[in-house]
Amino acid sequence: MTLSGMNISRRKFLAASGGVVATGLVAANLSTLKAVAGGHASAPTGEKGEKHIASSCEMCVNKCGFFAHVVDGRLKKLNPNPKFFKSRAMLCARGNAGAEEPYNPERLTKPLLRVGERGEGKWKEISYEEAFKLVAEKLKEFKVKNENRCSVAFASSEGFQEEIFQYLVQSYGSTNTVRHPTLCLSSVIQGWSSVYGVYPDADLKNSKFVIMFGANRAEAIVTPDTIDFVKYKPEGAKLIYLDPRFTNTAAKADKWFPVKPGTDLAFVLGVINVIIKEKLYDAAFVEQFCDGFADLEAMIAPHTPEWAEKECEIPAVEIRWVAREFAKAAPAAVAYPGRRTSWYVNDVYFRRACAILTAICGCWDAPGGICPKASVPIKNLDPLFPYFEMSDDRIDVASTVKNKLPKDKRSENMPTDSVAYLGEKDGSWLRFRDAIIAQDPYPVEAMIVYKQNFIEAVPNRAKTMEMLKKIKFMAVIDIQMTEVAYFADLVIPESTYLERWDSVHNLAGIWPIATFRQPVVEPVFGTKSMFEIAGGIINEMLKLPELWDDADELEVEDFKYDVVEDIFGKPMEEYIKRQLADHPGAYEQMMKEGVFYLSDQAVYGKTRNPEFRFKTRTGKIELANVKYADKGLNPLPIYAAPRQPEPGKYRMILGRHGFNTHTGTQNNEYLWEIQKENVIWINTQEAKKLGVVSGDYVTVKSSVGEQQVKVFSTEKIRKDCVFFAHGYGRLSPQLSLVYKKGASQAAILEDYLEPISGNAAMHETFVTIAKA
Amino acid sequence: MSQKKYGIVLDAKNCLNCKACTVACKFENGVEVGDEQYRIWVAEKDLKGTYPNLRLDFEPSQCQHCENTPCASVCPTSATYKTDEGVVLIDYKKCIICKACMTACPYDARFVSEVHHAIEKCTFCYHRLPEGREPACVETCPTKVRVFGDLNDPNSKAAKLLAKHDTYQLKPEKNTRPRLFYIIK
Numbered sequence: 001m002t003l004s005g006m007n008i009s010r011r012k013f014l015a016a017s018g019g020v021v022a023t024g025l026v027a028a029n030l031s032t033l034k035a036v037a038g039g040h041a042s043a044p045t046g047e048k049g050e051k052h053i054a055s056s057c058e059m060c061v062n063k064c065g066f067f068a069h070v071v072d073g074r075l076k077k078l079n080p081n082p083k084f085f086k087s088r089a090m091l092c093a094r095g096n097a098g099a100e101e102p103y104n105p106e107r108l109t110k111p112l113l114r115v116g117e118r119g120e121g122k123w124k125e126i127s128y129e130e131a132f133k134l135v136a137e138k139l140k141e142f143k144v145k146n147e148n149r150c151s152v153a154f155a156s157s158e159g160f161q162e163e164i165f166q167y168l169v170q171s172y173g174s175t176n177t178v179r180h181p182t183l184c185l186s187s188v189i190q191g192w193s194s195v196y197g198v199y200p201d202a203d204l205k206n207s208k209f210v211i212m213f214g215a216n217r218a219e220a221i222v223t224p225d226t227i228d229f230v231k232y233k234p235e236g237a238k239l240i241y242l243d244p245r246f247t248n249t250a251a252k253a254d255k256w257f258p259v260k261p262g263t264d265l266a267f268v269l270g271v272i273n274v275i276i277k278e279k280l281y282d283a284a285f286v287e288q289f290c291d292g293f294a295d296l297e298a299m300i301a302p303h304t305p306e307w308a309e310k311e312c313e314i315p316a317v318e319i320r321w322v323a324r325e326f327a328k329a330a331p332a333a334v335a336y337p338g339r340r341t342s343w344y345v346n347d348v349y350f351r352r353a354c355a356i357l358t359a360i361c362g363c364w365d366a367p368g369g370i371c372p373k374a375s376v377p378i379k380n381l382d383p384l385f386p387y388f389e390m391s392d393d394r395i396d397v398a399s400t401v402k403n404k405l406p407k408d409k410r411s412e413n414m415p416t417d418s419v420a421y422l423g424e425k426d427g428s429w430l431r432f433r434d435a436i437i438a439q440d441p442y443p444v445e446a447m448i449v450y451k452q453n454f455i456e457a458v459p460n461r462a463k464t465m466e467m468l469k470k471i472k473f474m475a476v477i478d479i480q481m482t483e484v485a486y487f488a489d490l491v492i493p494e495s496t497y498l499e500r501w502d503s504v505h506n507l508a509g510i511w512p513i514a515t516f517r518q519p520v521v522e523p524v525f526g527t528k529s530m531f532e533i534a535g536g537i538i539n540e541m542l543k544l545p546e547l548w549d550d551a552d553e554l555e556v557e558d559f560k561y562d563v564v565e566d567i568f569g570k571p572m573e574e575y576i577k578r579q580l581a582d583h584p585g586a587y588e589q590m591m592k593e594g595v596f597y598l599s600d601q602a603v604y605g606k607t608r609n610p611e612f613r614f615k616t617r618t619g620k621i622e623l624a625n626v627k628y629a630d631k632g633l634n635p636l637p638i639y640a641a642p643r644q645p646e647p648g649k650y651r652m653i654l655g656r657h658g659f660n661t662h663t664g665t666q667n668n669e670y671l672w673e674i675q676k677e678n679v680i681w682i683n684t685q686e687a688k689k690l691g692v693v694s695g696d697y698v699t700v701k702s703s704v705g706e707q708q709v710k711v712f713s714t715e716k717i718r719k720d721c722v723f724f725a726h727g728y729g730r731l732s733p734q735l736s737l738v739y740k741k742g743a744s745q746a747a748i749l750e751d752y753l754e755p756i757s758g759n760a761a762m763h764e765t766f767v768t769i770a771k772a
Numbered sequence: 773m774s775q776k777k778y779g780i781v782l783d784a785k786n787c788l789n790c791k792a793c794t795v796a797c798k799f800e801n802g803v804e805v806g807d808e809q810y811r812i813w814v815a816e817k818d819l820k821g822t823y824p825n826l827r828l829d830f831e832p833s834q835c836q837h838c839e840n841t842p843c844a845s846v847c848p849t850s851a852t853y854k855t856d857e858g859v860v861l862i863d864y865k866k867c868i869i870c871k872a873c874m875t876a877c878p879y880d881a882r883f884v885s886e887v888h889h890a891i892e893k894c895t896f897c898y899h900r901l902p903e904g905r906e907p908a909c910v911e912t913c914p915t916k917v918r919v920f921g922d923l924n925d926p927n928s929k930a931a932k933l934l935a936k937h938d939t940y941q942l943k944p945e946k947n948t949r950p951r952l953f954y955i956i957k
Contacts, residue, residue, distance in 0.1 A: 077799040080912055090914040096795040218788040221914075230786050231915040248788055251828040258824045658790040669805045670798060674791050683823065715823040 047073030054081060054594025056515040058497035059094035059101075060661040061158055062223045063507060065594045066091055068099075068498065068520035075099050075498060075521050083593055085600045086513045087223035088231070093659055097670035101496045102524045106667060106734050107480050108493035109525035118468070119487050121733060128528055128536060131475075131492050135448065136540035138473045139172055140547050142446045143390060149173045150392045151443055153436070156450040160502035160517060161494075161530035165450040165477075166425070167563065168534040171541065173388030173551075176395055176444060178427040182758045183457050186428075188341040190421050190757035191351020194625045195359060197615025198372050201509050202334045203602070204228040206368035209329035211240045211322065213264045213354070215338035218248035220656035222339055224511065234368075238329075240322055242267065242314075244653055245681065245723055246716035255318070258718050261651050261763060262343075262642030263312035265350040267319060268335065269639055270308025272357050273300045274323035282330060282362030288610060290359055292624030292635070299636045311641060330361035332368025340656065343763040344642060346410045348756040352625070353637040359621045365607045372607055373508035376597055379579050383562045386551035395444055396428050396758075399435035403753045406764050409640035413632060419758035420631050428758025429458050430751050433467045446473040450530065451494070455483035455731070456663040459749035459760050460704045477533055480667060481734030493527045495519075500529035501572035504579040504590065514596040516576060535568035633756065644720070645766040650686075651721040652702070652765045654745060663727040667735040677742035678728040679712035682769070687713035690769055697772040700724075700743060702765050704750050707743035708772045722767065776857040777924040778896055779837070779951035780907075781933040786915040787830040789814050793909035793918070800897060800908035808883055811835070811894040812909055832917055834909075835860060835881040835894035836942060836950030843873035843882065851890070857922075858951060859898055864890035878946045896920065923951075 052067040057078070065084030069077045078099050080091040101107070111131040116122025126134075142151045153176040154169045156162050162179075169177055181189070189199040204210060205228040217226045229239060230252055241253035242264055250256040259267060275281050276297055286293050305316035305323075326333045335354040341347050355370075363369035392398065396419070403418075405411035419428045436444045455464050468474070468487060476488040485491045494500075502517035528536070541547050542564065548556050567575060580586040586596045606612070613619040617626040624635040645651050659674045660666050680700060682690070692698055694713045699706055700722070707729055717723060728742030745762075752761040797803065797812050812834035820827040837860045844852040844860065851866035852873055867890035874882045874891065885892035897907035905911070910920045921930030939953035 077796070077908070079908070088914065091792060091796070091912045092914060093791040093795040096792060096799055096912060099799050219790070221790070226788070227914045230788065246823075246826050246828070248828070250826070251830075252788070256824070256826070658788070658792075670795050673805050673807065674795075715819060715821070715826060718823075 052079075053518065053520045054592065055498070055517045055520055056594060057091070057095045057098055058159060058517075059098045059665060060221065062087060062221065063160075063505070063515060064091055064095055064223060065515055066095065067594070070520055073521065075102060081594050083595050084513065084515070085224075086507055086509065086511055088227040090223075090227060092221055093674065094661060094665055094671060097665070097668050098498065100668050100670055101479070102498050102521055104480070104668065106736060107496070107525070108478065108485070108491060109527065111493065112491040114489045118489070121486065123491070128492070128533075131490060132533070132536040132540045134490060135475050135537050136544055136547070138446055138475070139541060140544045142473075144546055146443060146445070147390050148392055148442055149388055149390050150176045150395065152176070152446040152448065153178065153395075153432075153444050154448050154450075155179075155452045155454060157452040159451065160505055162450065163503065164530045164534050167383070167385075167567070168448070168537060170385035171538050171559070171563065172547070173386070173391050175391055175393065176427070176432075177425050178429055178432045179423075179425060180452065180457070181423060181426045182428045182430070183342055183760050184340045185342075185759075186423060186426060186757040187343075187347035187754050187759040188337050188339065188351045191341075191348045192337055192355045193615075194348070194352055194628065195355035195616075195622055196364070196372070200337065200370045200372045202336050203368050203371055203510055204334065205232045206234065207329075207332050207334045208234055208237045208368055209240075209326050209333040210238070210336060211326070211334065212242070212249065212253075212336045213259075213338060214243045214343070214655070215336050216243065216247040216249045216655055218252055219658045220340070221658050238325065244718045244721050245655060247655065257314045257318065260311070260313045261653060261718070261721055265346070265353055265637065265639050266303070266308045266311035267314055268350070268353040268357055269300060269303040269637070270305045270312075270316070270319040271323040271326065272296075272353065272360065273303045273308075274305060274320050275327050275357070275360060276300055278324070280324065280327035281360040285362030285364070286360055289364070289608070289621050291618045291620035291622050293360070295624040295636060296356065296360075299638070303639070311639070326357070327361055330369075331363045331366035333361060333363045334358075334368070334370060335363075337370070342754070342760045344410070345406050345414065345752060345754050345761045345764065346640070347754045347759060347761065349634070349637040349639075356623050356637065359623060364621070365605055367602075367604055371510050371602070371604060374510065374512045374603060375506045375508040376512045376514040377582065378504050378506045378514055379582060381567065381575070381578065383567060384555075384558060385563065386548070386555040386559050389550035392442060394422075394427060395435040395440075395442065396431040397422060398442070399431065399438065399440045401431060401434040401438050401440055403431065403755045404751055405755065406643055406752055406761070408643040410642060412640070413634060415755040418755070420633060420756045422758050426758075428753070429454070430753045430760055431758065433458065433463060436467050436470055437463070439470065443470070445471060447471050447475075449474065449476045449484055449488070451478050453478075453482040453484050453663045455487065456727070456744060456746045458751075459746060459762055459765075460751040461744065461746040462705055463751060464746070477530060481732050482663065483731045486732040486734065492533055493525070494533065495523045495527040495529045499523040499527070501531070501576070502529075503572065503575050504596070510602045511600065512597065514590075515594055516590055518591065529572075531568070531572055538564060538568060649766040649768055651763065652700075652745075652748065652767050653721045653723050653763050654726065655723060657725055660725075660727050663730070666727045666730070666738040669737065672737040675725070677738070678709060678725040680709045680743070680769075681712050681714055681717045681723040683717050683719040684713050684715055686719050687711060690771065692771050698769050699772045700748055700767050700769055702748040702750055702767045705747040707747050709743035722769065775924055776922045777951075778857045778859055778901075778920070779923040779930060779934075779953065780896075780910070781919045781930045781937075781939065781953045781955065782832060782917055783919075783933075783955045784829065784831050784917060785955075785957045787814065787832055787917045788915060789816060789830040790914060792912045792914060793832060796908040796912040797894075800900075801895070802887055803885070803892070804887055809885065810883070811881075811892065831954070833879065833942065833952070836879055836948060836952050837894075837896065838948035838950050840947055840949045842876040842878065842946075842948060846872040846876040848872065855898070859896050860893075861895055861898060862891055862893065864888045867891050878943050878948060
């Protein structure tokens with residue numbers, strides 16, 4: 001773009017965000033926003049003066065440190081904490097926009113009890129005390145009726161107060177908890193753990209050769225990786241990027257390969273083939289630390305670069321070059337693990353292959369390679385909860401509902417009615433939902449939800465609505481009227497992360513650091529934290545004898561002392577002090593600087609010790625996984641070609657960007673103004689065939705739903721797939737900035753499962769596109 | 773007369789177009805939400821090439837704090853002025869919103885602010901400088917694309933970068949002599 005110098009409408013940065021500008025909508029919304037902004041300009045407390053308070057961010061999962069600049073009791077700005085080395089002392093767009101959260105004109109302020117039909121939006125304001133009493137009564141009701149505490153399920157998403165929510169769960173005794181990992185990263189955790197026993201990090205600060213597979217680090221911000229892969233890229237280092245889309249990461253890469261979707265595994269096998277055939281691997285490392293090399297060598301033989309090229313459409317000559325350069329750079333070479341890997345039915349095998357490539361080249365626990373996460377030693381309070389008799393196995397484990405698997409060779413030998421490695425607290429969202437719908441083997445009739453907007457997060461929205469018909473009571477704790485809140489029976493507002501205390505958490509990694517939260521402003525609307533909410537509900541539960549009659553009396557007495565009195569009965573500052581008690585001065589440092597750490601230097605090589613035992617069956621790095629063989633899975637990462645869309649259809653692929661987190665931040669006006677609605681990326685030539693141009697609306701249709709969305713015709717995507725961003729096309733009118741604007745992913749994604757880790761397989765849906 | 777000469781050296785190849793700088797600027801300077809209201813921006817340059825051989829560059833920018841200042845020259849009330857360090861500022865009280873400066877600015881860096889009832893633009897976060905703090909956009913940037921400093925101080929990071937690298941400036945044909953220097957990759 002050239003700067004025209006003309007005084008036309010100022011559109012320089014808008015042209016940047018996706019190629020389409022919704023001018024009409026902008027004009028329509030602007031006056032309302034200004035009215036709102038004027039409305040909350042005054043200080044709520046009457047306090048005078050300026051202060052800078054250390055705390056940490058909750059706009060995404062990274063939890064970057066900041067100093068909140070508070071002027072006359074009102075938060076003015078969040079500034080990056082220079083000591084927060086994990087995020088290299090930065091704060092992203094979302095981190096900055098967080099300063100609007102306490103003052104968001106549509107945030108939840110009072111507990112709301114539904115008075116109309118579900119989803120009608122008719123509510124009655126009640127007090128927190130009434131809300132706590134109601135939740136406790138309902139917990140009793142379903143326990144008594146079903147004689148099974150598992151008839152109440154608990155859903156939550158990642159966050160500092162999630163541990164407090166889990167205290168509430170354990171005080172009730174349901175095993176049915178369901179968390180975010182199986183909509184996100186459970187397959188990459190399983191894949192790498194199956195080789196090393198842990199899910200490690202990549203040292204991008206020192207790596208000389210990096211292969212990233214769809215992990216769009218320029219936009220899907222993960223600290224410190226997003227900074228390191230650009231700012232600290234060593235002189236002469238190379239970044240190789242595979243993605244069907246030309247993302248901002250592709251723009252920074254030395255080579256971009258628009259890989260055929262679902263075939264990244266073929267590429268990695270081709271690379272491993274060259275490295276083994278040309279004996280480029282680290283034989284000494286393999287000999288000393290790895291198990292199963294002979295099996296791998298036999299399996300890999302047919303997977304030549306020429307074979308791989310036919311599968312993944314990346315030239316054999318490039319695969320050879322990548323293999324040789326990777327081996328040359330080892331151990332400072334990275335096959336990047338990634339984070340949101342809810343892609344395909346065989347995702348675990350693909351992640352295993354990346355881990356195996358890393359292992360045979362010895363790129364493990366060394367500068368510039370893949371390293372196990374280190375942590376800051378913080379005391380875990382780990383209180384004991386009573387054991388309740390009236391409990392059962394998790395419903396996604398106990399149920400015999402069938403897994404939905406795509407019909408091709410990849411699904412052969414995959415579990416059909418279970419998940420091979422199901423996280424005990426995480427569950428598997430898709431099986432969980434199917435089992436509730438089937439009420440198999442027992443009914444789940446109530447849900448308590450902490451900040452998990454599963455209506456928009458879980459593929460196949462129509463099916464989630466079907467599940468909700470089985471749920472007779474749903475209480476939701478959140479800061480805003482998400483879809484799940486909108487369709488709930490009781491909504492309990494939480495204080496934002498800027499208005500509450502959160503306990504200390506260790507952010508594990510190559511550069512581990514611990515942080516916490518303290519209120520930077522008083523709760524603007526008198527809301528309560530999860531800590532206060534859980535404490536309040538538990539107090540009401542204690543008044544109902546029916547909730548404690550299937551537990552040992554002494555255990556209940558201990559619980560009353562250890563949990564109710566000693567944790568919930570004291571302020572969160574006490575909890576934090578106990579967590580840091582082993583380190584003199586740590587509490588004071590935390591309060592002042594917002595961080596606690598033992599060193600800001602990375603430590604390498606602890607596990608490169610012949611005495612070290614990896615957390616695998618053999619204690620070695622397992623190139624062939626012994627337990628997989630026992631479970632009927634393939635011990636090696638075998639490849640089968642993915643099914644392809646028939647003519648006239650496109651594969652829906654997903655991806656992240658740095659302006660929003662999932663579905664949680666779109667109603668923040670400072671982020672909304674960057675991207676007001678999502679657009680569907682269609683390859684220029686395909687758009688021509690469909691007779692559409694950028695700005696047209698199209699109907700995107702799958703077997704489970706359809707959505708209308710604006711076209712972005714672009715060279716930046718392959719012809720066989722389409723993409724649009726997450727978090728738009730919303731159902732809750734109280735997210736007015738994005739209500740019915742753009743398209744919802746959950747509405748059109750089909751619910752295929754990756755059954756080794758239980759992850760959703762979100763890149764398996766084929767759609768048709770027609771001009772709307 | 774101050775010896776200081778403030779400027780920014782930018783390494784745009786490190787820009788991720790993440791918009792951290794533009795959001796930080798809005799909060800720091802109380803710039804209202806709105807598509808016309810912004811002091812700084814990140815331009816996404818035209819995509820070059822055809823699939824699969826593509827190239828995409830980003831160019832963060834703002835008021836250039838020109839040494840030869842067309843906006844100040846046309847201002848009928850002297851509302852726009854230059855500090856000793858060469859920072860171009862606006863005295864909101866003197867501004868009559870005649871918009872002559874908006875027309876004169878070759879960089880489209882100015883806009884009408886309803887908050888100040890005046891024309892507004894980047895100030896290099898002049899209010900932060902006495903406290904030794906960097907402009908908000910510089911501080912918040914993940915990859916530290918902008919490096920702010922005293923170009924007259926050979927030990928400043930900005931001066932060192934400027935000495936080490938070839939740089940280009942925006943619209944040199946306008947003879948504005950900007951204080952923003954873009955490193956040539």
